[in-house]
Amino acid sequence: MCGRFTLFAGADDLGERFSVSVPAEYSPRYNVSPSQPVPLIGDDDPGRIQFRTWGLLPEWADDATEHGYINARAETIEEKPAFRSAVRRRRCLVPADGFYEWTGDRGSRQPYRVAFGDDRLFAMAGIWERWEGPRRQTGLDDFGVSGEEPAGSDGRDEPPTEVRETVAILTTAAAGPVAEIHDRMPVIFPPDREREWLDADDEERRAELLRPFEAPGFRAYRVSTAVNDPGNDEPALVEPMGS
DNA sequence: CCAGACGTTGTT
DNA sequence: GTCTGG
DNA sequence: CCAGACGTTGTT
């Protein structure tokens, strides 16, 4: 799965760890949730952190109010119409220093945080998408300037009325301590192979990178149910609660 | 051919 | 039960 | 992912 995560590293640490520039709007997060902006490193501009909305909206979606896909299964991502074009041409790394998993029944969901003992940063596999709303079809621009535009234009030269950039996180079989509480987890790369994902235009190379990686040193520990509410976002959320 | 879906997770 | 919002 | 809403009318 992976429907929540943490990224509370300082801007300097984040920039240094991934060799990227970090924009001023970056701030530490203890409960990043679907529908929110996610800091990521995209293959379109791998030298900086960008923000894209969590919930991938395919280019053919009818409107931007539809539910996006927050996860994509690594095992089938090459075949699925919703993900195929993105995995071929629009990949990204999603930096994190932990992610949350839940156990128990609805109404009493117990969250766990999975992270390295020292909370060091790692990279999750992502794909992103650009969704463009309908274009005007008037053939005139906003100031009524008559250009080369012939009447009855199909609007292809007009700017889209709305542009949304979204992201989904890839999942795979859980490995190591995560398997104790869950059967799925985000795809995580060994640090020395992260950059290959952004450059993996070949399907066999992607398959190689997407194999489950049992990150040495990962731990899962119980945290407060305050994590359940996406509106909560403070350092106390990552404090251990005891078994 | 056209119409309609296109996804993951967890839970019962 | 199912959808929407964060 | 979980939490919370889930509806209409008329009036200010």
Added chain:
DNA sequence: GTCTGG
């Protein structure tokens, strides 16, 4: 856009 179902 592209695939599946009828």
